[in-house]
Amino acid sequence: MTPSLNQLMADYSVYYQKLRTYHWTVKGPMFFQLHAKFEEMYLAAAVQVDELAERVVGIGDQPLRSLGEVLEMARLSEEKGSPSAQEMVQTLGSDLTRLIGWLRESSAQAGESDPLTANMLEEMADAEEKAAWMLQAYLG
Numbered sequence: 001m002t003p004s005l006n007q008l009m010a011d012y013s014v015y016y017q018k019l020r021t022y023h024w025t026v027k028g029p030m031f032f033q034l035h036a037k038f039e040e041m042y043l044a045a046a047v048q049v050d051e052l053a054e055r056v057v058g059i060g061d062q063p064l065r066s067l068g069e070v071l072e073m074a075r076l077s078e079e080k081g082s083p084s085a086q087e088m089v090q091t092l093g094s095d096l097t098r099l100i101g102w103l104r105e106s107s108a109q110a111g112e113s114d115p116l117t118a119n120m121l122e123e124m125a126d127a128e129e130k131a132a133w134m135l136q137a138y139l140g
């Protein structure tokens with residue numbers, strides 16, 4: 001079964017935008033660390049969005065084109081509030097946990113019928129597990 005790479009791309013796009021917003025608006029004693037960390041994370045997320053979109057094209061489908069389509073498909077929700085630094089890290093941690101679950105699930109769906117996609121998603125999940133662990137460590 002072919003997993004919905006467009007749906008993963010939509011989720012990653014929401015996650016990416018959330019990281020950018022957090023990068024711009026984080027405040028407090030951890031500003032310097034978090035401002036830099038969120039940038040590192042949104043740059044990584046942009047690469048994942050690109051990988052997913054190019055794989056969509058690679059298997060002969062159409063990638064999502066508009067922000068409207070992205071929001072319609074995404075399971076993660078946008079940040080609309082003004083969270084504290086601590087809340088930002090918590091939200092990112094829970095978004096990542098969900099992303100990792102979907103990546104592993106989609107990897108299993110791609111399975112042996114599409115090993116290239118399966119491996120790509122597995123590698124993404126591994127990278128995100130490391131990011132999730134770092135956020136967890138930050139929260140103590």
Ligand SMILES: [Fe+2]
Pocket residue numbers: 023039
């Ligand atoms: Fe910046």
